[in-house]
Amino acid sequence: MNNIDNFTKHINEGYTSKGESIILGGAILDGEALANTFVKIPLKTLNRHGLIAGATGTGKTKTIQVLSEQLSSFGVPVLMMDIKGDFSGIAKEGEEKSFITERHAKIGIPYNVAKFPVELLTLSEQNGVRLRATVSEFGPVLFSRILDLNDTQSGVVSIIFKYCDDNKMPLLDLKDIKKVINYITEEGKDEITKSYGKISTSTTGIILRKIIELEQQGAELFFGEKSFEIDDLMRINENGKGYVNILRLTDIQDKPKLFSTFMLSLLAEIYQQMPEKGDSAQPELVIFIDEAHLIFNEASKALLDQIETIVKLIRSKGIGIYFITQNPMDVPSGVLAQLGLKIQHALRAFTAKDRQSIKQTADNYPSSEYYNTSEVLTSLGIGEALVTALNEKGIPTPLVATMLRAPMSRMDVLTESEIQEINNKSKLVKKYSELIDRESAYEMLNDKILIAEKEDSEKEKEEQKTVKTKSNSGPSTTEVVGKSVLKVLTSATFIRGFFGVLSKMMKK
Numbered sequence: 001m002n003n004i005d006n007f008t009k010h011i012n013e014g015y016t017s018k019g020e021s022i023i024l025g026g027a028i029l030d031g032e033a034l035a036n037t038f039v040k041i042p043l044k045t046l047n048r049h050g051l052i053a054g055a056t057g058t059g060k061t062k063t064i065q066v067l068s069e070q071l072s073s074f075g076v077p078v079l080m081m082d083i084k085g086d087f088s089g090i091a092k093e094g095e096e097k098s099f100i101t102e103r104h105a106k107i108g109i110p111y112n113v114a115k116f117p118v119e120l121l122t123l124s125e126q127n128g129v130r131l132r133a134t135v136s137e138f139g140p141v142l143f144s145r146i147l148d149l150n151d152t153q154s155g156v157v158s159i160i161f162k163y164c165d166d167n168k169m170p171l172l173d174l175k176d177i178k179k180v181i182n183y184i185t186e187e188g189k190d191e192i193t194k195s196y197g198k199i200s201t202s203t204t205g206i207i208l209r210k211i212i213e214l215e216q217q218g219a220e221l222f223f224g225e226k227s228f229e230i231d232d233l234m235r236i237n238e239n240g241k242g243y244v245n246i247l248r249l250t251d252i253q254d255k256p257k258l259f260s261t262f263m264l265s266l267l268a269e270i271y272q273q274m275p276e277k278g279d280s281a282q283p284e285l286v287i288f289i290d291e292a293h294l295i296f297n298e299a300s301k302a303l304l305d306q307i308e309t310i311v312k313l314i315r316s317k318g319i320g321i322y323f324i325t326q327n328p329m330d331v332p333s334g335v336l337a338q339l340g341l342k343i344q345h346a347l348r349a350f351t352a353k354d355r356q357s358i359k360q361t362a363d364n365y366p367s368s369e370y371y372n373t374s375e376v377l378t379s380l381g382i383g384e385a386l387v388t389a390l391n392e393k394g395i396p397t398p399l400v401a402t403m404l405r406a407p408m409s410r411m412d413v414l415t416e417s418e419i420q421e422i423n424n425k426s427k428l429v430k431k432y433s434e435l436i437d438r439e440s441a442y443e444m445l446n447d448k449i450l451i452a453e454k455e456d457s458e459k460e461k462e463e464q465k466t467v468k469t470k471s472n473s474g475p476s477t478t479e480v481v482g483k484s485v486l487k488v489l490t491s492a493t494f495i496r497g498f499f500g501v502l503s504k505m506m507k508k
Helices: 003-014 060-073 098-107 134-147 149-168 174-185 190-197 201-216 257-273 293-298 303-318 352-363 375-379 416-425 426-434 441-473 477-489 492-508
Strands: 021-029 033-041 050-053 078-082 117-120 244-248 285-289 319-325 339-342 384-388 399-404
Touching: 003 021, 003 033, 021 060, 021 174, 033 098, 033 399, 050 060, 060 078, 060 285, 060 319, 060 399, 098 399, 117 416, 134 149, 134 174, 134 201, 134 319, 149 174, 149 190, 149 201, 174 190, 174 201, 174 441, 190 492, 201 257, 257 293, 257 303, 257 319, 303 319, 352 375, 375 384, 426 492
Parallel strands: 050 319, 050 339, 078 244, 078 285, 117 244, 285 319
Antiparallel strands: 021 033, 021 399, 339 384, 384 399
16 A cells, blocks of 8 residues: 555544534645545534634635535534624625636535625624623623733722622613722712722722723723623524624724623623533534734733633533634643644744744644644645644544635625625614613712712701801891990999099089
8 A cells, every 4th residue: 555545544534524524625645635535524523612823825714714614504603703804705605716626626526606694793883783791791700800900909890890789780881880980989988988898099090090991992882782692693594504693803903902802701601601512413603713812912811811711611512712813822822722623724934933933833733654744834835724623532633734625605805885785684783783871870870979969958058047047046236236235334334434524524
């Protein structure tokens, strides 16, 4: 048996599954694709998370598009966090071109065009399904971690949430929690001290500044009602295809704190609401996080710990999370260790630092007698990648250089009119377009302050009235002056002086 036969057998055995699977592409050996040597990923393992990495322009976006198409075809909904804005074309059919059909002929897969059901979501003022969450839904622990607070400051946030719970004051948006902070340091200081203990104004000042920093990144658009319901991410269309939910983030690339705030709240909400699934035949939802380094570079240690914890636990709910970045080293080791599927596109070695990074990347992949991993990483073409996954038993599959299949949908963005067409047909756009501003902590505390001010004003008026009444019940000014004059006229000193003057006048 020659080397090609050995390799073909090795790959076919390593990528065989009894259940449903998705075909990523065909195996490559010595720079040539081998027909009918398919790289298959078992559908049931796609809740084990993954990484799609590679230099700019190597085909990462098209790989995500292929994965999303395959998942949608099996009725698995997808959430794609699209920062560059180049993923929306999945809503329209692709176009058959010669270079695509040639690629598929090499792999041994027929090429078909198709489109997939899409919802366009937004965190900002872009058109689409508005995503919101309330401050109360975050809870004191998660809200503190987002703000990167220390233990003392987090304790004060817990008191704020407890005070609002005890007094039935909903914390819906950022103006609510800012109002509470102002209240407990000013008008309500005595009330808080009596019931919950003394709170340092310097601590509340720090918390307020952190909230303002978050607000400046556009978070006031995110916090509020109507809260987005997780079930709306799990929709299947009338043809049995899972919806591809595209969160358009092109206008918040410079707002990583808002991005990580949303992502962490979403994962926490999904984890809390979704039931345990155990070992199911396919995932309930797969989430792709593009430009993942934006999260990890800006995240505090507490936030990273929270992300790592959720990534570990959420797969039991049937949720798969896939991080997309240029270099695998962008992902913390604790998270990287949880990723079952790794698709590594080409890396470029322009500097000594690049070469060191490539060596570290190669060390993260299984060894192979058929590849020098470090060399392959720099020689892969566009639309080619090193792949390793988990088989149905959870065992890593052989490392294989793969010629990836082309997307069936459009490999370009939607036009503005096409985007508008999708939004006009969307039931979710209508559902979440209305901004609700019901009575919450802000209004309730304002009313409380107004009532207190009114009571103080009435009390002051009553005191003034009492003083005036006492004044009116005493002698008048004329009476007081008359009595004073009479007192002087009847005094012994005055009488003696008067008779002395009278005696002198008579003698004259």
